[in-house]
Amino acid sequence: MKPNTHFAFFDEGSKKEIRRAIMKAVAIPGYQVPFASREMPIARGWGTGGLQITLSIIGKSDVLKVIDQGADESVNAVSIKKLVYETTGVELTEQTDKASIIQSRHRIPEVALTEDQIIVLQVPMPEPLRPVEASELKTKSMHAEDDYSGVWLMLFEQIMKYGKTATGADHPVYVNDRYVMAPSPIPRFDNPKMHESEALILLGAGREKKIYAVPPYTNVESLAFEDYPFAVETFEGKDCHLCGSTDVFLDELIDPQTGETIYQCNDTSFCIDQLNKKEEVEVQTSYA
Amino acid sequence: MAIDQVHDLQQVYRKILHSMSRPGTISSLADNTRKVDFDLSCFHATFLSAMTFLDAEVTFHILSTDQQNLIDKISAYTSSKFAPINEADFIIILREDTEESIQHAFSQCKNGTLIDPQQSSIWIMESSPLSNVGELTxxxxxxxxTAELHTSLTSSLWQARNVRTKEYPLGIDLIITDESGQVVCIPRTTSVEMKEVR
Known part of the structure; x- marks a missing residue:
């Protein structure tokens, strides 16, 4: 810990402003609360929204985990982790169940979160209506008027073009039956994890200066039509080539030696956990 | 021991955030309220909540007219300015405030606009000891x-609150404190029903 930086990097005034925005975000689930996004030592668009939330809520006794696309060791996760560690000295972990705050880019961990945890998601585009309306003033009034025909039309056009809704990630959701929200670019596979989640979900968009939230036990419904129901990515018949897990979000890779397509857990700490468990069993049976 | 502006207020914030995201869940600020070492005409939990949220960017209002000392103290500690009831971002209700004046405050306070529902007031209200056995569902x-809650707010006050939160997303968010350093939160999304009329 560097002795000459203030605890958690921010001055106390910045923390207060962000803390107030988070309170309002929790009180109005799915509504994007504007906040005065600060200049950070990492570039906007690299997780500054999530980082500002993390720094404003973190305390000495917290245990932090940072993931980027499911990985603990990727550059974005490591830089953010280092910054928070050097200004707070909090304990870091890679194990999902040991963390009290999990900052994540584009994934919700495979291990179910608990009510003592807060997950902070980094958001590049917080406005689900932006693809259909460029003006912020207009999208704000569309939210006010509960007018989401634009989003429905976008999904309808995808069905017309491709025969299914073609959102790769960031599939819009209805929160508490009122606000349509961008769940951040998590795969559709993770959308159901937001519904009635045990953990508090906070979302921060630094460049777009918005903070929003999904409190625990809140209705989160992915937008879909009756005859084109919402579907998550399926990995039927495929398993992780390292740990053998099925039923998790898998990355598709090419084996550089054989040129074959292989699959691997996207959540690295989950994968290592599975491998360790296997190893334990192996050691117990072969050296007993 | 004095309050640590950085770490005590962070702990208070996290507890209030926990309660705000789980309405009806009572959190204890006792570890932090113990450190408030001067005399105040409000609960220590009320004062710490004000310290946590107020600064020069927001305004506050205190109902009773003979609390100039407390107003000065909060202003001095937080740089927040006192504002009339219909402008204040934070409204502090003390134990001594009459039902009539609270009713009036409920009807006058900011509850946001449809475009900017966050421009509403947050209430910090004092109650007799809070518990999870009581008249509210x-x-x-x-x-x-469902969650159960007991506060000393009367059913007509809850009705007044319900009126101001009827047109969701408009509404007001309550932080309720008690003498022993407990807090509970009722955001605008919570539907509050009286089990019986007292």
Missing amino acids: LTGPGIQN
């Missing part, structure tokens, strides 16, 4: 099934 986001 809570449902809504943050509550798994």
Whole structure:
């Protein structure tokens, strides 16, 4: 810990402003609360929204985990982790169940979160209506008027073009039956994890200066039509080539030696956990 | 021992955040309220909540007219300015405030606009000891099934609150404190029902 930086990097005034925005975000689930996004030592668009939330809520006794696309060791996760560690000295972990705050880019961990945890998601585009309306003033009034025909039309056009809704990630959701929200670019596979989640979900968009939230036990419904129901990515018949897990979000890779397509857990700490468990069993049976 | 502006207020914030995201869940600030070492005409939990949220960017209002000392103290500690009831971002209700004046405050305070529902007031209200056995049944986001709560607010005050939160997303968010350093939160999304009329 560097002795000459203030605890958690921010001055106390910045923390207060962000803390107030988070309170309002929790009180109005799915509504994007504007906040005065600060200049950070990492570039906007690299997780500054999530980082500002993390720094404003973190305390000495917290245990932090940072993931980027499911990985603990990727550059974005490591830089953010280092910054928070050097200004707070909090304990870091890679194990999902040991963390009290999990900052994540584009994934919700495979291990179910608990009510003592807060997950902070980094958001590049917080406005689900932006693809259909460029003006912020207009999208704000569309939210006010509960007018989401634009989003429905976008999904309808995808069905017309491709025969299914073609959102790769960031599939819009209805929160508490009122606000349509961008769940951040998590795969559709993770959308159901937001519904009635045990953990508090906070979302921060630094460049777009918005903070929003999904409190625990809140209705989160992915937008879909009756005859084109919402579907998550399926990995039927495929398993992780390292740990053998099925039923998790898998990355598709090419084996550089054989040129074959292989699959691997996207959540690295989950994968290592599975491998360790296997190893334990192996050691117990072969050296007993 | 004095309050640590950095770490005590962070702990207070996290507890209030926990309670705000889980309406009806009572959190204890006792570890932090113990450190408030001067005399105040409000609960220590009320003062710490004000310290946590107020600064020069927001305004506050205190109902009773003979609390100039407390107003000065909060202003001095937080740089927040006192504002009339219809402009204040934070409204502090003390134990001594009459039902009539609170009713009036409920009807006058900011509850946001449809475009900017966050421009509403947050209330910090004092109550006799809070408990999870009582006259209120809570449902809504943050509550798994239902939650039960006891406060000293009368049913007509809850009705006044319900009137101001009827047109969701407009509404007001309450932080309720008690003498022993407990807090509970009722955001605008919570539906509050009285089990029986007292």
